Amino acid sequence: MNNKPGRLGVGIIGAGKVGAVLGAALRAAGHAVVGVSAVSANSRDRAEILLPGVPVLEIPALIERSELVLLAVPDDALPMLVQGLAAAGAWQQGQLVAHTSGRFGTSVLAPARAAGAIPLALHPAMTFTGMTLDLARLPDCCFGVSADPAMLPIAQALVVEMGAEPVVIAEADRVLYHAALAHASNHLVTLAAQSTQLLADVGVEAPDRMLGPLLRASLENALASGESALTGPVARGDVGTVKAHTHALREYSDRDGPADFLAAYLAMTAATASRAAARAVLTPVQLQLIEAALRPDEPPPD
Incomplete structure (x- = not known):
């Protein structure tokens, strides 16, 4: 030795x-x-x-x-x-x-x-x-x-x-500690893969080229500024856009597209809206409207 x-x-x-x-x-x-x-x-x-x-x-x-x-x-x-x-x-x-x-x-x-x-x-x-x-x-x-x-x-x-x-x-916190890391790392891979597939399905030839700058900037901003870095339709309270996304993804799934994209979008949009409302980025009424837009019985957008 x-x-x-x-x-x-x-x-x-x-x-x-x-x-x-x-x-x-x-x-x-x-x-x-x-x-x-x-x-x-x-x-x-x-x-x-x-x-x-x-x-x-x-x-x-x-x-x-x-x-x-x-x-x-x-x-x-x-x-x-x-x-x-x-x-x-x-x-x-x-x-x-x-x-x-x-x-x-x-x-x-x-x-x-x-x-x-x-x-x-x-x-x-x-x-x-x-x-x-x-x-x-x-x-x-x-x-x-x-x-x-x-x-x-x-x-x-x-x-x-x-x-x-x-x-x-702490010994008692190991599972929650590991869940936090797995949620961040593993689910980021799934999210990127889903978005890559959807872009390819609508004819984007280089999805990685389109997504790369967006994902890198989003991650860097989130690590630097936390949830105040949130942008997009939920942060703006754009209920009509959320409704349009949901309807389009349901149709995509019904056309033999992978159902996991719709499930992930619904779950993450609901979680994002809930956390945005907790920080008063969304009003209670906006939160209710976004949650309603995610339901399967919601009529298509105008």
């Missing part, structure tokens, strides 16, 4: 898009990545690119060699993995065990804790490609960290060493 003070022997379980990148970041910080578990061909290829020279090991051998075990596996697989390894007697006294799940805090690592391991939750609030460009993005990234108070400085230090910013998330 690395003999530099404070350096750890790190084992990576799960060489997916997240695990391989974080392993490379820890290695760049001076830690020794002693092994990686990689099942699929893509995972092995990723490990070769991001962690050259690191051996691919079976999980028991990897844990035995590691002072820090990083569990970078899907959320639903994490509890069973931790419990199974505890039943096999794999966890070691004083070993650091960190997972990268946003949904879970340290409670999911209770079986490892019972064996004397030290549990940490380190979730990067970033979407990963699994390529080297992710390493350049880490300095702009925050991690949601959870740990016992005495161990929190260790979790924070590991994140700082990877070049990112640690943000402490």
Whole structure:
């Protein structure tokens, strides 16, 4: 293992898009990545690119060699993995065990804790490609960290060493924290894909060229100014435009267009109107009119 003070022997379980990148970041910080578990061909290829020279090991051998075990596996697989390894007697006294799940805090690592391991939750609030460009993005990234108070400085230090910013998330708040990130990131992708498809269906040859400047400006304005950056028909109280949108999207859906666009538009317009009314951007009457315009029994616009 690395003999530099404070350096750890790190084992990576799960060489997916997240695990391989974080392993490379820890290695760049001076830690020794002693092994990686990689099942699929893509995972092995990723490990070769991001962690050259690191051996691919079976999980028991990897844990035995590691002072820090990083569990970078899907959320639903994490509890069973931790419990199974505890039943096999794999966890070691004083070993650091960190997972990268946003949904879970340290409670999911209770079986490892019972064996004397030290549990940490380190979730990067970033979407990963699994390529080297992710390493350049880490300095702009925050991690949601959870740990016992005495161990929190260790979790924070590991994140700082990877070049990112640690943000402490209470154990009880992990699911809401993760829901906020998933809502922002995943649903943004869905929104862009829906709008791209609709533009293509009406004959726009380069939907990305049309949407790109609009989406980038909207995101930058929203992050800088919050909901005061809201523009468009809801913010203006243009009930007739909302009614026209709704009617056109119903017809589009009825013509074998994807129904998910209409459902998303109705839900997001209702949420946007409600939040605008709460900030007195819309009057109560305007809110009622917009909500009525979204109903399926509303007659077509004039």
